[in-house]
Amino acid sequence: MSTQPQTPETGDTAGEEAQVVVVGAGPAGSTAAVFLARAGLDVLLLEKGDFPRDKVCGDGLTPRGVHQLVKMGIDINAPGWNRSRGMRWVCGGREVLIDWPSNGRYPDFGLTRSRHDFDHLLVQHAADAGARLRVGTKVTGPVTDRAGRITGVTAEVGKDKRPVTFRAPVVIAAEGASARTALAMGLERDPVRPLATAARRYYRSAARTDDPYLELWADLRCSRTGRDLPGYGWIFPLGDGRVNVGLGGLPHRKHGPLDLRGSLDLWLARLPEEWGLTEENADSPLRSAALPMGFNRRPQYSRGLLLVGDAGGMISPWSGEGIAQAMEAAEVAAETVALALTRPAGPQRERALGRYAEEMTRRWGRYYRLGNVVGDQVFSRVGYRPLLNRRTMASPVLLNTLARLLTHLTDQPAADTIDSVLNTVVRLVPAGGRRR
């Protein structure tokens, strides 16, 4: 990649030391590295792949994600970014346009950009900020002290899989859904909490690539069960001649796994021919991946290790959105670590590090708890169709309320009545115990 890959010197099995090691350079890891480096910390960012590289995703950012990019100083006016004005929801032969809210603290537009470019840009930003990036570095496990506290990680570096140890008093696990480091530290996924699956494919579509709205379909069928898909489909314009088309869902344990390929075929067969979403216009294979949601791996801080993004199950159970969440959590993690490292090693620093999990629970705990219940009781059984009934589709107020609830675009303090109502509903959800 153009940011010098900087793999450790050949034969350097003794490894390297830093103040913080970050495992994984997706949105979570690169964002954490940016904020840590800006705080003046020596940070090693370890990535098993190289850039640019692909990542299975819908490539869509709501204004919440745009907000994070602006905070990081990413130039979103540069070429390559594609703006969205809002969402178009399609259900039961009807469609509605919902513009992103314009009166809150978030920007009033969303963005799309392929993860191939997006992740490359972010990691470059981290390297420019001063993070020491090591690509081709696959982390294989934690290094711990006698008390079981993490003090670094082991990795295989380069094609010859040279073993190298990277040491730091604090490690951030940002390696995505695999959550390898977290698992090796005994942090298992909570099987009761949601794990969705989704698949996407790129198509060349002159008709749809410049659509100013993100399009979402709520009335898809699962080809295997013949029932409503317990999720939704999307067509996200990329503005470069392509669209990102995909679908995902939260399969209910009673109904078994989803047939994403078959369900996509069923859906595409319904779409107008002139959109060109056909085999000959496909620009990639169909690829799928898991979406760990609703804080499904906890605690998010334990014995020197912070879990950020998909590694901590931070995808929204309401929408399946995870990029903004990964970046926001990464900023909180970086700030927490920077403050904690001003304290001497020991109980004081430990308490300061523990604040990360507390802060994430404070920000999203109730909202995710409610989302997990709605996901289990509604989305996984009947999908989104009942929410988008004739009455909702005909009422701008109901639509805006639903849109803001699903995309977490409420403001605090409330910017208007819709925010007030939603904030009150979420406040009424019990906070739960420490591990909830």
Ligand SMILES: Cc1cc2nc3c(=O)[nH]c(=O)nc-3n(C[C@H](O)[C@H](O)[C@H](O)COP(=O)(O)OP(=O)(O)OC[C@H]3O[C@@H](n4cnc5c(N)ncnc54)[C@H](O)[C@@H]3O)c2cc1C
């Ligand atoms: C089909 C699909 C569509 C989606 N659509 C959207 C969408 O439109 N908008 C949205 O906001 N979210 C979407 N998501 C969710 C989003 O992709 C994730 O939430 C987001 O990528 C999480 O970022 P992350 O940095 O935590 O993890 P990742 O993006 O997975 O990054 C993890 C990084 O760690 C590296 N890594 C892994 N293991 C190791 C190791 N052992 N050693 C070193 N490096 C390692 C990986 O190579 C990768 O670079 C979608 C997900 C799927 C599956």
